[in-house]
Amino acid sequence: MQMNRRKLLKGATALVAASFISKPTFASGDTIKLGSLLDTSGIFDAYGKPMDKTARLAVEQINASGGLLGKQIEYILYDTQSNMALYTQFGKKLARTDNVDVMHGGILSASREAVRQTFRKRNIPYFYNVLYEGGVCDRNIFINGITPAQQVKTLVPAAVKKFGKKIYVLAADYNYGQITANWIKKYAEEVGAEIVQTDFFPLDVADFGSTIAKIQTAKPDMILSVLVGGAHISFYRQWAASGMNQKIPMASTTLGVGNEQNILAKEETEGVLVAYNYSQELPNALNQKLLADYKAKYGSIDDLHSTAVSHYEGILTWAKAVRQADSVKGADITVVLEAGLSIDTPSGQMTVDAKTHHSILDVHLCEFRNKKMEILESFPQQQPLDTQAVCDLIKNPNDNQQYEIKI
Amino acid sequence: MDLTAVIIVEILYTIASLIIISSGLAVIFGMMKVINFAHGEFMMIGGYATIIAVKSGINIYVSILIIAPLVVGIIGVIIERLIIRHLYGRLVDTMLATWGISIVLIGLATMIFGNTTEGITTPISGWQIGDYRINGYNFFIIMIAILIVSLGYYLLKFTKLGLIARGAMQDPNVASSLGYNPDRIYMTTFFIGSAFSGMAGGILAPLVGLTPNWGTAYIAKAFITVVVGGPSIITGLLSSSTLFGSVNQIFSFITTPVWGEVALLVTAIILLRLLPKGITNSIFRGKL
Incomplete structure (x- = not known):
């Protein structure tokens, strides 16, 4: 390689710059x-x-x-x-x-x-x-x-007591959704409730029209949503748009984790029952x-x-x-x-x-009221x-x- | 009985939404032979335009039917002038270029709106059919689809503009020797195609949670519908949407939405094997 003044300068600048960027990070101790x-x-x-x-x-x-x-x-x-x-x-x-x-x-x-x-x-x-x-x-x-046991163990019996014994589960189709659906089944059976149907949805499904009609055919006492991510938010919207939010109540293990209530309208989340470790x-x-x-x-x-x-x-x-x-x-x-x-x-x-x-x-059972998770009951030390x-x-x-x- | 009515409405709704999401692509890809990979992002921008317009107090129907198409149409023309016009007739190159545009648009939307979900509520409340309640917005979507198809048919078949556009797409040299400027015609057609894509995004915005990469969920379906439709734009769009919409919803009702999607794709594969140039290349030949 031929070396001239310009190249030398360039190289030297790079070397100096490099020594600033990768300043030694090993133990300073203080x-x-x-x-x-x-x-x-x-x-x-x-x-x-x-x-x-x-x-x-x-x-x-x-x-x-x-x-x-x-x-x-x-x-x-x-x-x-x-x-x-x-x-x-x-x-x-x-x-x-x-x-x-x-x-x-x-x-x-x-x-x-x-x-x-x-x-x-x-x-x-x-x-x-x-x-x-x-x-x-x-x-x-x-x-x-x-973990699912802490959350579902609180949510499902409370929801059954409040809404009734026929549950329709809608879950995201990956390990979290599948595992949580299993826990829901276990705790529902413990309190004598029945899962009438569990539907799994890939994360990119955004059209729930046929599902909403099927839910009405099954006539459950409540639906339980384990839906995850941006596409699934459509469900809450389409559910409210069909007016079903006035007829069949909903509980969820996921609504609110990413503060979805800030994106959805008040009537789309109103009354949904959730259970988390924290609420504002x-x-x-x-x-x-x-x-x-x-x-x-x-x-x-x-x-x-x-x-x-x-x-x-x-x-x-x-x-x-x-x-x-x-x-x-x-x-x-x-x-x-x-x-x-x-x-x-x-x-x-x-x-x-x-x-x-x-x-x-502690697990807190909450209900969405006016986009806020109002606490209904706290279950200490689960x-x-x-x-x-x-x-x-x-x-x-x-x-x-x-x-x-x-x- | 009530359930049958609900199922029929849902099927019509699915057909209508396929027509709506594919119409812009049918114009840009079907007529102009530009593989527009940024179609989904055009829809996404239409969605954001609608949400912003509604949130700043503009009537929701004005936002969906006027503002969203206009914004995306203008963006479409800018992209056409800067990039696409140099690539007419180079099918693979348009694919690469529009793919790049799609990435840039997703990036820009992320920078402007952040990587979070946005949304507005549907303007029409639920309808009661016997024991069932269905989304009233479905009827709006069905109406718009009928409107798009009839308007498109009328424009292409009965107006001079349609005739010129079809002629220029078929042979730009002849059109130009007859005194028409193919460059101008291409630009106008691209504007109309982009505007349709933008309107599709606006129409779907109240039904979904909008994110910058939301459009990618629709691109495959739109392409399948247009490709299987074949060379006749309106008839092709109508026939493939009807077929796919019915298959998808019937399977969704019998099983789950997952199998509905699977059934749609399997139908598409079988059809492309049997009719590789699309439905309207063999059946309904020569129709518009």
């Missing part, structure tokens, strides 16, 4: 590194963006109160762009190059499974703070999301403070959903464990967490279940029964898999 992987762009950003916001809020609050063990927390986030391949890549980067002390993140189950082993191998504790289908059994992971309407002081802080920092609480709140609570749980253990090492905080660490959060008390590393938490049925980390501490739970 901060605690909280690593995170979230989809803050792409099709799942409705979930990921508010999670990133609450994480920043949590870190800011902990740092403002003096940090952990006298050190400030450094928040390292990679945007995985709703692309599962990037989880593997950035997960390795967090574990090997950035040497983070803890990992909080992952949204879809697929993304969690893509990085779970990476952090396990490096003994970096992994907090997965999202509602999911249950069954993960791994001593390195801590999960505070609500919770009156407790911690929730009021979170809402105020979030509003002060970001201007609006419209996008604050239950997943973002449980992400916030996951970080607080970890921080409490670090303080009690007086260490950030995975082995040390695991001991503290497994002792049944309990923490008061905006959504109620959360207690770590030593057997499964899942969370024992056990993650589904995962408990298959996973026992006290007996088998080396277990490392996601069980498919037979019902």
Whole structure:
């Protein structure tokens, strides 16, 4: 290659620039590194963006109160762009190059499974703070999301009591929908209710005309929606457009998770019965403070959903464990967490279940009124029964898999 | 009895919505031989135009029937002037170019509106048929489909404009030697095609949750309907929509919507095997 002055200059500039960009990231020792992987762009950003916001809020609050063990927390986030391949890549980067002390993140189950082993191998504790289908059994992971048993066990008996015993189930056609439909069947049968029909819909189905006619033929006492995503929102709209929302009541395991009520009209969600770990309407002081802080920092609480709140609570749980253990090492905080660490959060008390590393938490039965989830009744300290049925980390501490739970 | 009435309305509605989502493509692909992969995105823009118009206080029917077609028609003309006009007669190249346009449009919509779901409510309340209630908006969609087909037929068959357009599509050189400007005619036709796509998006907007990549769900169905329809635009559109709409809804009622979609695709595959150039190449030959 011929070298001239221009090329030399170009090369030199590039070299200097490169040395700025890839500044050495290895152990500085004076901060605690909280690593995170979230989809803050792409099709799942409705979930990921508010999670990133609450994480920043949590870190800011902990740092403002003096940090952990006298050190400030450094928040390292990679945007995985709703692309599962990037989880593997950035997960390795967090574990090997950035040497983070803890990992909080992952949204879809697929993304969690893509990085779970990476952090396990490096003994970096992994907090997965999202509602999911249950069954993960791994001593390195801590999960505070609500699982189907916790949610459905509350929702179905309450709905049966309120509406009647003939249930028509509409579910999204992938593992979450299928598994949840099985749990619905189990808990419906326990209270003597009957599932007259279960229809599964691929995620891109947006036309429910024939289904709405079929529901009227079956004449159920209620419908139970396990529908997921943008296309399925059409169902609520078409259901209301046919006037059926006045005739057959509805319960749902998913409506509101992505704050769908903000997109739909008031009459399209009015009266729908749901059960979650969190509602913005919770009156407790911690929730009021979170809402105020979030509003002060970001201007609006419209996008604050239950997943973002449980992400916030996951970080607080970890921080409490670090303080009690007086260490950030995975082995040390695991001991503290497994002792049944309990923490008061905006959504109620959360207690770590030593057997499964899942969370024992409060479930709130709510009804949509005027686009808000008004709380009807709270069910304190519900056990993650589904995962408990298959996973026992006290007996088998080396277990490392996601069980498919037979019902 | 009531159920039969409901099923018939649902079948008519499905046929009508196939006509509506395919009409724009029938013009652009059927007449102009431009494989418009951005058809779904034209619909998406029509949907957003309608939602924005309604939210800013404009009457919903005005938004659907005037604003959405106009906005998308203008965007269509801009795209035609900048890109498509250089590619007439190059079938594969138009496919690549419009695919690129579709990606750009999805990206732009995501930047402007964010990757979230938007929506408005349907303007017509439910109708009672015996023991059943059905979506009153279905009747509006059926009416519009009838209107589109009759208007299209009238324009192409009985007006000078239609005759010139058909002539220019068949042989631009002859048309130009007779004193017509094929360039202008192509531009106008593309405008009309885009406007139809935009109106389709506007009409469907109150029924669905709109996201920037919403259009991709419709593109396959629209292409299948137009391709199976064959060379005659109006007759082809009508016959293939009727066939697919009926198959889809009958199977949806007997089983689930999933099998309805499967039945539609299987019918399309069998038909393309038997009549590779479309229904109107063998049956209804020479019709418009």
